[in-house]
Amino acid sequence: MTLPGPYAIQRRHWLAACASAALLPASAHASLRTDITLRFSHVVAEETPKGLAANRFKVLVEQRSGGRIGVQVYPNAQLYGDHDEMQALQLGAVDLVAPSLSKFGRIGLPEFELFDLPFLFDDLAAVRRITLGPLGQKLLDGLQHQGLVGLGFFDNGFKQMSANRPLLEPRDFVDLRMRVQASKVIAAQMRALGARPVTLAFSETRRALAAGVVDGTENPVSNFWTQAMHQVQSDLSLTEHGYLGYAVVTNQRFWQSLARPDRALINQALQESLAFANQIADTQNDQALQALRLTGTTRIHVLSDTQRTRLRLVVKPVQQALAQRIGPSWTRALQEAMRQTSA
Ligand code: SIN
Numbered sequence: 001m002t003l004p005g006p007y008a009i010q011r012r013h014w015l016a017a018c019a020s021a022a023l024l025p026a027s028a029h030a031s032l033r034t035d036i037t038l039r040f041s042h043v044v045a046e047e048t049p050k051g052l053a054a055n056r057f058k059v060l061v062e063q064r065s066g067g068r069i070g071v072q073v074y075p076n077a078q079l080y081g082d083h084d085e086m087q088a089l090q091l092g093a094v095d096l097v098a099p100s101l102s103k104f105g106r107i108g109l110p111e112f113e114l115f116d117l118p119f120l121f122d123d124l125a126a127v128r129r130i131t132l133g134p135l136g137q138k139l140l141d142g143l144q145h146q147g148l149v150g151l152g153f154f155d156n157g158f159k160q161m162s163a164n165r166p167l168l169e170p171r172d173f174v175d176l177r178m179r180v181q182a183s184k185v186i187a188a189q190m191r192a193l194g195a196r197p198v199t200l201a202f203s204e205t206r207r208a209l210a211a212g213v214v215d216g217t218e219n220p221v222s223n224f225w226t227q228a229m230h231q232v233q234s235d236l237s238l239t240e241h242g243y244l245g246y247a248v249v250t251n252q253r254f255w256q257s258l259a260r261p262d263r264a265l266i267n268q269a270l271q272e273s274l275a276f277a278n279q280i281a282d283t284q285n286d287q288a289l290q291a292l293r294l295t296g297t298t299r300i301h302v303l304s305d306t307q308r309t310r311l312r313l314v315v316k317p318v319q320q321a322l323a324q325r326i327g328p329s330w331t332r333a334l335q336e337a338m339r340q341t342s343a
Helices: 007-023 049-064 085-090 110-116 124-131 134-146 184-192 202-211 221-226 252-257 260-295 305-314 318-342
Strands: 036-041 069-074 148-163 177-180 196-199 217-219 235-251 299-302
Touching: 036 049, 049 069, 049 148, 049 260, 069 260, 085 235, 110 134, 110 184, 110 235, 110 318, 124 134, 124 148, 124 235, 124 260, 124 318, 134 148, 134 235, 134 318, 148 221, 148 252, 148 260, 177 184, 177 202, 177 217, 184 196, 184 235, 184 318, 217 221, 217 235, 221 235, 221 260, 235 252, 235 260, 235 305, 260 299
Parallel strands: 036 069, 177 196, 235 299
Antiparallel strands: 148 217, 148 235
8 A cells, every 4th residue: 555645756866866876887986985975765763773873873984984985864764765765775876774674575585574573582682692693694695685785783672562542462453454564474463463464664654543544553662752653543552572673784786886995984883883773772762652651642551461471372373474484494593593592
């Protein structure tokens, strides 16, 4: 489903940028340049873990290069939304994107959807043991097949459920139209709960909630708060049922066109910015929850252990959906990584 909106404009930007990218031969980038501007496009607000990390990256790169390398950050899907940011990257119309891991299935890498399995991770440390281990590296390496380079992972945090009623028990979800990212695993999770998944771009979600096109959604609180979803959802249930994280990706051709010292400088600044995002992600979500409590617009529900266990049981078959989607070798690698994680 596509709502009328910023996509017509974004498409025009995209076509113009592609035309200029096509005119620029790869050899034009080959030596140390004085005029590099990295275009970093993302879909969330600046006051989120991703927005703050992107802004920190800009400051670090510009300082350390003495202003020789510039970074232009386009937040809030100003330039590209979920539907076209990856394509824009492949075409060289932007240089860096940081989509959520749930959005790689649509470019032929469904194995990234393993992060969408409900109740897979107990905490962010468990996530990090995957993202920083061999499985994380294997996932990033797979991006090569799409002409991309994966530079690293980082967290937002755990997702909560929202709607115009509390979502505490499986029966509360029945027949609700729930906005989901373009992940088959998240869609299967919503179906297992009895809801109807509706795939929508992030930038369209608040409007769709306000218009009643969908009834509810899931996201960490920092995204819920910075999109002002509290104005259109009366209840937020702290289910913590799934993880939302990101991978930073660049275009192989662009990356190789940079001089080696520039690549090192950019990569170092990026790794520090991702570590920073991981440090602040929890705080950002906690602060957003506090701000939300103060507005009083949205009732906040904490689930009991029994309620959480019921949700967990109902979504168990989603593991099967993932196994079918990503195949036995990825499933085995995930099981092995999870065993090591819990050892
Ligand atoms: C994001 O955090 O990048 C967006 C997540 C979503 O689409 O729900």
